[in-house]
Amino acid sequence: MDDAPDANELEWMAFQHMIPDEDDDGGFDYSELPPPSPSEPSRLADPSVIADSDSSASSKQFLLEMTEGYTRTSSKTDHVKRNRDTYSGSASSCQEMSSKRARGTSASCSSPPLLDTSYVQESLSANNNLLRWDSVTAPPCSISDIPILKEDNEFPCKLPCKRAADIEGECIPVTGSSGSRVYVKILKPSTCRSYNSKIFGGYGSGLLSKPIEKMIEEAERESFEQACKSYTTEEDQNVSDTSLRTTNEELWVDKYAPKSFTELLSDEQTNREVLSWLKQWDSCVFGMKITSSSKEVLATLRRQSHSSQSKSFSLGRTSLNGVSSQGLSSSGYAGVSSKQTTDTTSNGSWITKRQIDNGELEHKVLLLCGPPGLGKTTLAHVVAKHCGYRVVEINASDDRVATTLQGKILDAIQMKSVMGDCKPNCLIIDEIDGALGGAEGKGAIASLLEIVSAEKKMVVQKESEFNDEPTQKTSKRRGGAMVHKLSRPVICICNDQYVPTLRLLRQVARVHVFMQPSINRVVTRLKNICHKESYKANPRALTALAEHTECDIRSCLNTLQFLHRKNEDLKTLDVASQIVGRKDMTSSIFDIWSEIFQKRKAKSASVVRSGDISERFKQEQQEFFRLHELFLHHGDYELTTDGIFENYLHIRYHDSSLQKTSKCLDLICDSEIFRRRAFMRQHFFINGYQPSFAIAIRRLIAQVDRPNIEWPKAFHKYSLEFSSNKDMLKSWLSSMSPSTSRSLSYACLVQDLVPFLLTIISPNLRTVASQLLSQVEREVMNQLVDTMLGYGISYKTSKFGIKHEYTAENQGLVLEPPLHRVIAFKDLAPTYRQLSSTLRQMIGHEVEMEKIHRESSACIARGKEAAPLQTNILKEMDVLNMECSHLTNVHYPDSTSVEDTIEALADQNCISASKGTESIQGGEVKGSQNSSLIKAAKTSAQLFANVKKPVTTAVQQSSSFFDRFKKSSSYLMTCGKIVENKATLQRDSRPLLYKFNEGFTNAIKRPMFMRDFL
Amino acid sequence: MLWVDKYRPHTLDKVMVHQQEAQNLKNLIAQGDCPHLLFYGPSGAGKKTLIMALLREMYGAGAEKVKVENKLWKVEAGSRKIEVELTTISSNYHVELNPSDAGFQDRYVVQEIIKEMAKSKPLSVAGIKSFKVLVLNEVDKLSKEAQHSLRRTMEKYSAACRLVLCCNSASKVIEAVRSRCLNVRITAPAEDEIVKVLLHVAKKEGLQLSPAFAGRIAFHSNRNLRRAILSLEACKVHQYPFTDSQPVQTTDWEQYIVEVASDIMNEQSPKRLFLVRGKLYELLVNCIPPELILKRLLLELMKKLDSELKHEVCHWAAFYEHRMQLGQKAIFHLEAFVAKFMSIYKKFLIATFG
Secondary structure, eight states: OTTOOOHHHHHHHHHHHHOTHHHHTTSOOGGGSOOOTTHHHHHHHOHHHHHHOOHHHHHHHHHHHHHOHHHHHHHHHHHHHHHHHHHHOOOBHHHHHHHHHHHIIIIIOOOOSOOOHHHHHHHHHHHHHHHHHHHHHOTTSOGGGOOOOOOOSSSOOOOOBSOGGGOOSOEEEEEBTTSOEEEEEOOOHHHHHHHHHHHHHHHOOTTOSSOHHHHHHHHHHHHHHHHHTTSOOOSOOOHHHHHHHHOTTSOHHHHTOOOSGGGOOSOHHHHHHHHHHHHTTHHHHTOOSOOOOHHHHHHHHHHHHSGGGHHHHHHHHHHHTTOOOTTTOOHHHHHHHHHHHHHHHHHTOSSOHHHHHHTOOSOSEEEEEOOTTSSHHHHHHHHHHHTTOEEEEEOTTSOOOHHHHHHHHHHHHHOOOSSSOOOOEEEEEOSTTTTTOHHHHHHHHHHHHHHHHHHHHHHHHHHHHHHHSOHHHHTTTHHHHOOSSOOSOEEEEESOTTOGGGHHHHHHSEEEEOOOOOHHHHHHHHHHHHHHTTOOBOHHHHHHHHHHTTTOHHHHHHHHHHHHHTTOOBOHHHHHTTTSOOOOOOOOHHHHHHHHHBOOOOTTHHHHHHTOHHHHHHHHHHHHHHHHHHHHHHOOHHHHHHHHHHHGGGSOOOOTTSHHHHHHHHHHHHHHHHHHHHHHHTOGGGGGGHHHHHHHHHHHHOBSSOOOOOOOOHHHHHHHHHHHHHHHHHHHHHHSOHHHHTTOOHHHIIIIIHHHHHHHTSOOOOOSOGGGOOHHHHHHHHHHHHHHHHTTOEEEEOSSTTTSTTTGGGTTEEEESOGGGTTOBTTBOOSSOOOOHHHHHHHHHHHHHHHHHHHHHHHHHHHHHSOHHHHHHHHHHHHHHHHHHHHTTOOOOOHHHHHHHHHHTTTOHHHHHHHHHHHHSHHHHHHHHHHHOHHHHHHHHHHHHHHHHHHHHHHHHTHHHHHHHHHHHHHHHTTTOHHHHHHHHHHHTSOOOOOOOTTSOOOOOOOOOHHHHO | OOHHHHTOOOSGGGOSSSHHHHHHHHHHHHTSOOOOEEEEOOTTSSHHHHHHHHHHHHHGGGGGOOEEEEEEEEEEETTEEEEEEEEEEEOSSEEEEOGGGGGGGHHHHHHHHHHHHHHTOOOOOTTSOSSEEEEEEOGGGSOHHHHHHHHHHHHHTTTTEEEEEEESOGGGSOHHHHHHSEEEEOOOOOHHHHHHHHHHHHHHHTOOOOHHHHHHHHHHTTTOHHHHHHHHHHHHHHOSSOOTTOOOOOOHHHHHHHHHHHHHHHOOSHHHHHHHHHHHHHHHHTTOOHHHHHHHHHHHHHHTSOHHHHHHHHHHHHHHHHHHHHSSOHHHHHHHHHHHHHHHHHHHHHHHHO
């Protein structure tokens, strides 16, 4: 148990075991062989398999299971067939023989060098037999459904039936080795073809990479060609190769695209991780209980090593085979599952058993990213096919608006193909970054995320429900119960994973970054292809090509094919010079910077050593053009320069007397001046010269070490702070009194004024109450306040008390505007005296008082300028206003007493005046009364009714006085208080009763001005 | 009220420095008419004071009643409409503004405001001039376009308004404008003049100020009268009665530049350059104009420099200041100067001391 191999190791072993043939047979393509795919469902439904399989066989099968795809199916078929043979013993001898032959071809892959037509046909038909046999043995299939056999010239094909009566037309009896007898129909060759295609088309091309009829066609075409060529010997027996000859126009890229997992060029680690991710879906897609997560397999294997558990393991495998194991889920299975749980948790596996059971994955979406041409799309397709999915691809050429995309995703997830192909879908969204940019793209990504996350929520919800139930019992039903979740794998492919639109997706998805495949692998593959195409290319040239394209196999192949068509040989020179096209790449700004700061490891060292000056010159010229192109394509010169400026001082170049630094700075300045010029004069063509500056800087300071490049932030920070300070000063300047500010300018503020001003306004004063100051101190204080007011400075409570270091100790009382900010320098103590917070408070208070004082005196001065009459009225109004405010506290005792008092005072002039006003604008008054004082309004309404008659005469008498009020009202109109004032006027003019309330003041109330308090 | 404002002379008769210029201006006005004027000279020399006194001389005390207005100018420039907001200070007789605040749209402001003033030409009453005065500050910061647009309008509307231009450096005002104005050069007051003014202020304030200490203040003020008076007041607040050995307060940014200069002299390396860059940023953030930084830095560096290098360093300072005007990001050019200096100085050190 302890020395059991690691899961990965095991997997590797499995690979090694299953794929040794790849090298021997010279790229023999597994998938090209016709695997008997339809056998899968029937086999699964066959209980005999379960009964037959012993522990060793099952373990082998498990290993096979690991290696996926066709390998699995074919070998399984062998196994199954063997089982079936022993079980039913009904196979005829010829079938036995042909199936053995088929097994020979498929398992050992030792195809003989000369394969004639008849052999191919034979093997094909043998396979067909196999297929048929599987279907026959399957119980649910009615016999009439599967009447397939191929009639050939040499081999009469048969249609097995238990009774001859079931067969129409000619039939032949066949006796198996065990003695059982069946009848087989003989078909005419002509009908056979159409029949075949129909059956196979309908029945499904299954796990085959090509539909079977196509293969048959190919085989026939091959035989035809061979006949034409009068049996000229062929070296290559590959079916694919033969087809290549006919379709010469096909792109090599497509022609030699990897068709199986083992052919993939990309990094093996990535391949395997992608595969294992996809295999995790098995539990929910295929309803299997055990995923082939490597850890799981390991756990299973360990279990299997214990003989005591062999039985339960076979049960576990049963569920793998898709047989509904409900009936079998005895205590044995439960034991296994619990055992599994402990195993996995002890392994620290990131997939818990629960998750597997629920078919819930940690990452439902896979995001593959990497530069173009490394085979991302190919990998996705191959892996999906390998795991038995039907690939649904959405790429940039499709319409990808949010709604459309959502529809497509849902279709892919929920629908099944009607056309016979019953494989589950696997959605591949290609080029998700490029075409999905912009607002539209965001919507599309959001809809994808919605689908993914909605499922998650549901799962969580169900999970909580599920937790209430007894855990053990339901754990197995989960897989079937989850109908609504995202039940199909989604693979997204992008070039740049850091595109903003993908940010959210990145959090949800499992991200795999593609690495460049090693040059050796690429070159080996290229060599292989060249060999097949009989195109001569020396390995060094191929290596150069691969380096040149940065292992972009697509562009390598295209280049090769291009040269091949031109009948030119690939020489190293071609690659290095610009005969071979260079990819037009836009690099990120960080690439640009590192290109500037980092020298490439000198490839040209040998050239330099050889001392060939022209060669060296050429080399440098090429380098120059390369960089020029690169910088030109990027285009953001300002950012480039900023980045250089920010980082160049950290580059460790040898420069004893700083000459390089100085030169480098000159170049940066030149670039900056150029840019400004271009911008100011709109001469943007000047920007075409910008790359040369960067290249010149590179020549000066580039080092081999990898630089640590930072994004330029300092300048941005500076400009932000600068503009905030500038705005502060400007607004301060405009807030000063004009007589002060006119003699100042913005420039002299910070240069001359502020440093001294701050000293001047922080005098050395005793911190005592302002009343206790001596005469001299009082003088100082007055001057200080005067100055501060003149310059519009005061102390305010800061919102960010702790933000500025100098104010931290002063409890948040800071200057407003914050002038201290502009003279604060790092590591430089302020020259002005720090006032204590009490003193600040006191000064602030004095300043506020003085401000009010000045304002009110200014108000008086303004009032004096106005007509004396109006001033008079204003005063009167003030008085009334005052009283009105008191009125709210005063209660009217009762209506009768009010009446009394009114009558007593009826002859007073002011009353009559107010009556007059009231009688004119009664309605208005009422309205305002309502709003202000409901109770008072009631009584005054009464009063109004009572008093109206006696005073009418008085109103007439005092018409002149009333006129005065009219004038005053027009004056007050500007104050916007007219209505209220009138209301109070009318109310207050009435006799007021000051009622003493305990707790209230009974002081005499009289109008006061603010200035009197100061 | 600060002493700077308190003891600012309000009439041309009372000025203590530039008495000759004041007298000439007075004679000019007495003749009845007055040409366009261009005052130029360093900051703190008394340009603004002279202009204000001049206005008072022209229009009497009414010119001192000023109000601030934040005005929105709507200008039609061809097909598009431009809105520019600008603060003006105006009295009944004149308008002051700082057109360079409008940035690259200063041209429209200049044209528009002159046209507007021409529209409301004041009536000629006895004793009052029949033109308004437009005071334009910081003309040297006007764009070339604005200056060019100024020269035609100056002539066209001269009947309605007179221009008083004020700037630090006449070299940045185009020739055409300069030739249309009477140029008045206001030099920085000499140190003894400053001492005289300081003693006058002290006398009025009833302070005991020794001429020696006044001389020190004057020396530290770099012949800037405003700074000298502010400095006097600051010293008074700091410590009174004065002693001769009392430190004279200088500005913080100048102290900082001294620090930068000593940083540069002490070590010449990319690392030190990076440190200096941070300090230069600090200065720029605090709204010190880069030209001033360069100038002060050069002066500070020169103090400790070997005389044989001085010429070369001055040359490069001028070179980089010029480039600073061409470019936009002052920090690049400042650092370029520092790097150049370091390079020269280091080479010199290696050559001298090995």
